[in-house]
Amino acid sequence: MCVDLLCSGVVMLQVEHLSVRYGENIALDDISFTIPRQRVVGIIGPNGAGKSTLIKAMLGLVPLSGGQVLLKGKPLLPQRQRVAYIPQRASIDWDFPATVQDVVLMGLTPYLKLSENLQEKHYTLVNEALNRVRMAEFSQGRIGELSGGQQQRVFLARSLVQAVDLYLLDEPLVGVDQTTEQVILNIFDELRAEGKSVLVVNHDLGQVVKRYDDILLLRKNLVAFGERDQVFNSENLNRAYAGQVALV
């Protein structure tokens, strides 16, 4: 069973017939799509469409009622440490005694042996990541002292030190200002250039969409998936949003 794309090593993620149910309520119904390397994919859909559920299901954070998820041709679950994830709402306690640097260092935890002590090279990685998200000057600050947009950037830095190939980001652009938005969007471009794939859940139907290569429109079912130019049109959007939007 060797599909062309898969054999040439360009396939990053395959989602096949994925379904998720919360009790009686069907949240996702038979979703299938394939994402190659070097793509930035926007996941778009109304509230309750199942965007967060899709990402959580891929990572095994909610149980699947059917289907499977493959990373580079193999089941994703056993290789979860090769995926970076930023949740929609961090469920963390902002009063936790940790500095920005501590939080970014935590991104290395899955890759360090229990006996391994932190070395200079680890701190270098962390500083590089903080530089990329323009947060280096806050590295010794308490996480509780950051603004919402700064917190987002710190979590992005924590995923950057993971140095993985697939990024799953749940609404990283909500409530951030222009500066932070530009910083984050530029990092998407950098990741693409490095050969990685990024899945971004997005609410905004405006300019930001132009930064994505592919669009995945979701509303319990897969409404449409493909290159932005072909998918992002009012017909598809109306299907996803039940006629509630007009493209401007």
Add this chain to the structure above:
Amino acid sequence: MFDLWQVVLKAWNFLAEPFSFEFILRAFASALIVGTLCAVTGSFLIVRRLSLLGLVVSNSVIPGVAIAFLLSLNIFVGGFLSGVLATLALSWLQLKTRIKEDAAMGIVMAVFFSLGIILITEIQKTKKVDLNEFLYGNILGITYPDLFTSLGIGVVALVIVYVLFRQLVLRSFDPLWTEAVGLPANRLHYTLMALISLTVVASMQAVGVVLTIALMIIPGATAYLITKRFATMIKVAMGLGVVSSIVGLYISFYLDIPSGPSIVMVSAVLLLATIFLGPLVRRLPWQALYDRIYGVVVLKDETVPNTAALERADKE
């Protein structure tokens, strides 16, 4: 000169006198172990906002100890298992019903405690067991076998914390993400629960099941106020735990008051001192110290400008 020598000699006698009794020596050793262990595991409870869990587990070891006593089994093992069982019951209640954590804690604690009291009253009908000693501890009555058991448990628990430190901290900080990157989030949680149970059984003879909670929470809470990193917090908490235990024992020896409560009162005094002196400590001129000792006390004190923020503003 002569006077100074006299003072030194007096002070030496004061400090050394208790050690002329072997049972006091054992008490000090026990205080060191318990002070360290409680501070370490208790710090995790504090940052996870699970302080009351310490209370639940400590009350829940009672029936296990009683049953082990009735069956002539090892009471440490009995207590440990019963403490772990309580944490499992807690998770079960939350998983299977909509009862929230705080209510579940109240329920589990009350049920285990009641069961424990029933069992101990049964035991008292035939054997002479001092319930008070059990609830409030008797560090001066510690025997060598108990001391070594306590030491063994303490060493095991501290080694586990040391080895799993990074993962335990991550699990405490961000449980969802811990699971998302494929680390054993649940196993880490239950490991911490087991560590709490170990802490309680290692401490119960020294300070009693009722006061163990104080030694788990007070040094950690004090350290939390003056540190901004968890790694620093846990070290400061250990220091405070040890100091409280030792000073508390001296006071207990000279004033002839119960040792458990004496230790707890000392740690409470240290907490109060930190709350009131914390803002002063910050004004010390040493930048290095200043960087470390900077925390919640500071954040809530608005009369002192936040220098980090000012520096930032200057740069812009």
